Amino acid sequence: MPLIELKNIQKHVLKDINVTIGDKELLALVGPNGAGKTTILNIVAGLTDYKGEVFFDGSKMDNTPPHKRGVGYLFQDLALFPHLDVASNIAYGLRIQKYPETTITNRVKELMDALHIGRLEKRYPQSLSGGEKQRVAIARAIAPFQKILLLDEPTASLDSQTSKYLRIELCALLKKLEITAIFVMHDLLGAEEVADRIAILHKGTIEQISRPGDILFNPKTKMVSEFIGMPNxxxxxxxxxxxxxxxxxxxxxxxxxxxxxxxxxxxxxxxxxxxxxxxxxxxxxxxxxxxxxxxxxxxxxxxxxxxxxxxxxxxxxxxxxxxxxxxxxxxxxxxxxxxxxxxxxxxxxxxxxxx
Amino acid sequence: MTFKKLAISMSFVVFIVYGVLILSLFYFYNGQLFLETLASERTLFSIRLSLFTATVATLISVFFAIPSAYALSRFRFPGRQLIDTILELPMIISPVALGAVVLIFFNTPPGVFVQEKGVQFVFTICGIFLAQFITTVGIAIRLIKAAMDEIPVRYEEVARTLGASPAKAFFTVTIPLSKKGIIAASILTWAKALGEFGATITIAGSMAMKTETIPIAIFMRLASADIEGTAVLVLILITIGLGILYGVRLLTRKASSFTG
The missing domain is CATH 2.40.50.100 (RNA polymerase II/Efflux pump adaptor protein, barrel-sandwich hybrid domain)
Structure with missing residues (x-):
């Protein structure tokens, strides 16, 4: 059964979006600015109203508020809580959802180890580097045992080398934790490194949705071909x-x-x-x-x-x-x-x- | 004279005006009289009453101001502009006029009903609470809203996706992040309530040992040509007021930026 289904979704630029994302699948939404990529993430998270239907595991979610959807969201600006240290940022969701203190401690430690940020435990966001902030935000987003993760340009603010390593690491972590994820990315190459499928979005419609290599070697429309640079x-x-x-x-x-x-x-x-x-x-x-x-x-x-x-x-x-x-x-x-x-x-x- | 020097000179002129006014109080300073006035039952009552009423009025104002400021900062709803405009009322009309409006209200059937069946406001300590509340709540909302406007909505959205209900996001993210702004706003509200005169004397009157706050006591002493006593009470008010403002300065200086 597909984990996420979007049916006839309409909102601002988005025109009748229909897409299904399989369990544990990593889907990348790629497209130029203003294509509606982030709006799709906000709709899945329930942070904005919309026309159409959203299903998780076959259950209709349209009337479910964001805090009951169980969807982690890594925002482009990260928005780490400035009043909490790294460990408390990661533990925030677990505390809010009243997990036992031992579960919180173990989960926070597990994620800090997995993302190599154990040494930052007591530091505050203002003192972290861009890459460190990114890792803390990822840990915080998945800490409350979320099955779905949305990532808006997760590595856009990093230099290309750091960005590449983090993408690969993140992809491995998501597979290990069996998380279904939707990435918003602006470049096809980055998307190909992480995604099981890539959807090319343009002016609110999905132009093509395929496995990574297929987009490059078999662009379906002129727009897709133009977007990927019209390769020979x-x-x-x-x-x-x-x-x-x-x-x-x-x-x-x-x-x-x-x-x-x-x-x-x-x-x-x-x-x-x-x-x-x-x-x-x-x-x-x-x-x-x-x-x-x-x-x-x-x-x-x-x-x-x-x-x-x-x-x-x-x-x-x-x-x-x-x-x-x-x-x-x-x-x-x-x-x-x-x-x-x-x-x-x-x-x-x-x-x-x-x- | 350069523009920079001119601007700095202007600020010193203003400082000198206030400085001369404060120093002039000491012309009538009499150590013996100061101690006598300060230790008198009537003065101590005024100080206690002022501190008590200003604290209660501030608590009530802040209690209403925090949710109101949040609503005005975060939501778009019918009547929002109207509420926003009404909040300016204490700033654009004099406190005496505001107090007069309240007195007029208590002479209408609903006002009479409140006075008879509910709480007696006119010429009572409750009247002081009310006077200080209506003159400070608008300012409290303005100041707290400004603090909340500084906090990106994104933090609440993050909290929502991590399982926090809107109320939990408000209490665990918005309030802690705007804490310093709320404290600073509360202190300024308190200082404003402490110095409130016009609405208080209109609603609560000027009864010694009953509704005589420090500003009213100053007015009463001045009316009876007791310059020395007036100077002592003004000095007390200035000491408390400047102490509070110094506290605000310390708080705002230590306030950190909220960009994560």
Whole structure:
């Protein structure tokens, strides 16, 4: 039975949202600003009124107030209680729900250990770093044995490295505690690291809901394709394992090398902004470098999209406007194309029926 | 003269005006008379009555002000603007006028009924409570609302998702977070009640050893041309008032920011 069901939900920008989230599933809501992502979280938590129906485990929740829904919520601004120390912040929900003191002590210790914040027990929120605050807020949100957790941009305020570690750690913790979670995230890459499924939201409607790789390799609508950066998808005709964890993939008349430990790759995705264009021959080894011809130039607001032909393969590339202005590119001009080795994405299996 | 110097000079001018006024009290200071006046039964009664009535009126005002301030700070409801405007009443009309309105009310049938069947307010200590309450409650609500406006609603939302009912969220999050603001507001309300004169004399009268608070005692001494006695009572009032304001300063200086 799905744990969370949203039926015909309407509120402000949201237009008839229907989505089911399975027990212990991690769903990421991804989309541009103003798409209605946070509104969905507020509806699930019961913090706002709405039209439509919300079910938890088959039970209708529309008339259940937030404090009786059993939904933990990690707000984007965290909002740690400034008058309570770390341990009391985490214990707040347990105390309010009148758990025995021994249960409270054990649960707080368990979560502080799991999130590596044991040493912060007596500190106050004002003295914590961004990452520490984030960990305390996560512990507080799940402390009262919540089965559902909502996370609004859980790592948005952190630097990319801290954010990546915390995402992975958080994901493992949620799986261990068997919590069903809805994440709101602004970037697809971050969502792919944590989610079982990703829903792309745009102007209040769900444009696509799929497993992580499917969004990148099989965008269903133009909006989704635009949102994920219109990646070039190349079918792999042949693969050859090279030494030291590299694989050489043949797609049409192109040969691409990428880091990979296995032996078979079905498709490769190359985001346009991860392809460099140079009008002079670049120095260094000729790995993932090709001669190409410019076939189309589409200037946008701050970038220019350029289509190039590499031995019969058409690739979409993207250049910042300033770089384009300096390069004097024109249709038919010969250029050099460099694909960043570490930025390539791939799939090993691909279900064609999804297309 | 630079603008900075001009601005600082202005603040000193105001300080000097008050300083000269306070110092002028000492021109009539007479050590013997000061002790006699202070130790007299009538003065001690006025001090006790003022401290007692101001404390009771403050408790009643704060009791009504906390939930009212919370409602005005957090909810949008019909009549909210009207209530917000009415709260300005004690600030825009003089306390004597406010007291007169209360007296007029007690001369209407509902007022007579309250006086006969309920509590006697006119010329009694209850009248002092009422006078101080009506002149301070609006200010108390304003000050507490300002403290609550500073606290993001988000803290209550977090509490709700952790299992707290709206009332529990209010008592475990909003009240502790606005504690310093409530205490500061209570002290200022108390100071205002202590110095209340116009409404008190209108409703409760000026009966010695019955409804004579310190401000009324000052007025009575002045009316009988007892300058020395007046100066002593004013000094007592100033000492209590400045002591209280110093306490508020200490509290607000120590107040921490609520951004978690």
């Amino acid at each position: 998808i190349l079918d792999c005709d042949d693969c050859r394992v090279l030494s030291s964890g590299l694989i050489e993939v043949v797609s049409g008349n192109m040969t691409i090398v990428l880091p990979y430990e296995g032996s078979t790759i079905k498709k490769i995705a190359i985001p346009p902004h991860d392809i460099y264009i140079s009008d002079t021959k670049p120095p260094g080894p000729a790995l993932n470098r090709y001669r190409a011809t410019v076939t189309e130039i589409v200037p946008l607001r701050s970038v220019v999209r350029i289509k190039v032909d590499v031995n019969g393969n058409s690739l979409l590339t993207e250049l910042p406007m300033e770089t384009f202005d300096e390069m004097n590119l024109d249709i038919g001009k010969e250029v050099f194309v460099i694909i960043k080795l570490r930025r390539l994405r791939y799939v090993e299996e691909f279900d064609d029926s999804l297309e």
